[in-house]
Amino acid sequence: MDECLEIVYQAGFLYKHKEIYGNEELEVLERAKDLKRMNYSLFENCELNKSFLFYKVCEVLEKKNNQMDLLTTGWLNTILGKKEKGIQKELEVDDWDDCYLSYEYTFLSIVEVYCMTHTRKQLDAFLEDVSIEMLYQLQGIELMIKEYQSHCKEIQYENLKNILVDLFSDGLHKVEMEYPEEVYEIIRNCLELKSFILPFYLLCFCYQKDFNKEWRAVKNLIDRNYLKEEIEIIPYISTKDYFQLEEGKDLxxxxxxxxxxxxxxxxxxxxxxxxxxxxxxxxxxxxxxxxxxxxxxxxxxxxxxxxxxxxxxxxxxxxxxxxxxxxxxxxxxxxxxxxxxxxxxxxxxxxxxxxxxxxxxxxx
Structure with a gap:
């Protein structure tokens, strides 16, 4: 089916008309076979000339082949089964603020902000909903840090911190380490995660250090984007979230x-x-x-x-x-x-x- 017709259908825009069934004349809805027949907004229960969503969808159709905002791209990826990519910004902020929790930024950046503006329990609940894989990844790194911590001296915090800083600067320096195999596993998982903030947050959490104080001491030594990819697949956005619909409207x-x-x-x-x-x-x-x-x-x-x-x-x-x-x-x-x-x-x-x-x- 034509993509434009699929978009308007998924946005709840239909063709309303009368049909005769036996002795009853009913108003019924169906997919519009062309855009001119489209006359009803299902999510708003109103005629098209009274629809607020209609103008938003018109903008989507106009921008479909041009530069779109990331939220719209994510929604179109969802309803059309696509995997379009888009450049998303990396966060370069020292103060952690919820205003940065936006699809304008990479998902990894959003999680980095989320871990600093919410409790650890809230972070786990958030990741359980949006990325169970990343939740398991962070839990694995934390488990390895705790295991290492259980049989190493206090000074090992400084060594682990220095290794993380080295990973996100100009390379790894030689550091004397107890249990090097475990350290290697921690490094390998941090490299896969491609984030300095999240493993550093876990390190401070395990050793009961003040993250903000520790962060201020190292932030000028690292490049947070050193291992990150510039282009990502944009997260899928549901119709409910895209249009900010009440629960059940798109049932x-x-x-x-x-x-x-x-x-x-x-x-x-x-x-x-x-x-x-x-x-x-x-x-x-x-x-x-x-x-x-x-x-x-x-x-x-x-x-x-x-x-x-x-x-x-x-x-x-x-x-x-x-x-x-x-x-x-x-x-x-x-x-x-x-x-x-x-x-x-x-x-x-x-x-x-x-x-x-x-x-x-x-x-x-």
């Missing part, structure tokens, strides 16, 4: 239920239990009743189903699909009575329209 586009927060898992479990209850008490199904439920949702919440989903239910109606729609109707009524708003209805509709997530929750 229709998700492919793996594990990507979703635990709160969604519990809600989906509740829906399945309700589905089982309805399945037991419902022996018959009414195809036309399904479309009256869609119409009810349209009138009450101004939410619209995807055409391919409605077509499938219309052409291949069965008891399972009927019971699933009864679950949606129950959610519609409950939310209207309790004044929850349409967010819960929207999440439920997105779930049952998403074949992969629906299979994971309901089994079909």
């Amino acid at each position: 229709y586009y998700k492919e793996n239920i594990k990507e979703l927060p635990l709160g969604f898992h519990q809600y989906f479990k509740n829906l399945y239990e309700e589905y089982q209850r309805i399945s037991i008490i419902s022996s018959l199904y009414n195809k036309q009743r399904i479309f009256s439920i869609f119409k009810k949702m349209e009138i009450q919440y101004q939410l619209y189903p995807m055409k391919e989903f409605v077509d499938d239910f219309y052409l291949f109606c069965n008891k399972e699909k009927y019971c699933l729609m009864k679950v949606l109707e129950q959610v519609l009524d409950d939310c209207l009575k309790q004044e929850y708003g349409k967010a819960t209805v929207e999440i439920t509709l997105s779930l049952i329209m998403n074949q992969k997530l629906r299979l994971a929750v309901f089994g079909f």
Whole structure:
């Protein structure tokens, strides 16, 4: 498919129009086959002329073949399955500030800042989410430093510090070391990491040294970028993060239920239990009743189903699909009575329209 059409589809811009199903006329959504037909913003539940995201996507389409910001490149890499590269800045700062936590900088630079602006526990949690490989790498270096520390004298801190400084300056000098094999392993892992800050941070952490004081003593002796690559593959950026959407807004586009927060898992479990209850008490199904439920949702919440989903239910109606729609109707009524708003209805509709997530929750 044309890349421009894929971009607008992944950004939630669709073609809304009317279709007749039996005795019901429904507003349905589908992929726009050309840009002129695109008229509805799914994430904002509004016509295109009221969409704030539309202008942002127009900018993306205009810049697609030219110089783009790194955030946009990361998003396009994600939705188009590409691995475009871009030059990212290295940080040259002495004061560690969260304002530098930006995709404008290399991922390694971001982690370096993060380790100085957050606790060690927060750093581990951050890396567990974004780069489990780097987390294991840092844990391995820390383990080796602690192992070395356990059977070496206090002076070995100075020796390890000097080796790190040498690695990021004009080369390695000869230093008398106990247990040289372990020192070699520490050096090898630091070279693979290509960061002075992170292993130096771990070294200070293990020997209970004041990092800021130690850093001020060595910062003019090293070149932090000595071993770093200038060009990196830009991290993938999800549609939710790129557009700063509320959780669940892009649920229709998700492919793996594990990507979703635990709160969604519990809600989906509740829906399945309700589905089982309805399945037991419902022996018959009414195809036309399904479309009256869609119409009810349209009138009450101004939410619209995807055409391919409605077509499938219309052409291949069965008891399972009927019971699933009864679950949606129950959610519609409950939310209207309790004044929850349409967010819960929207999440439920997105779930049952998403074949992969629906299979994971309901089994079909």
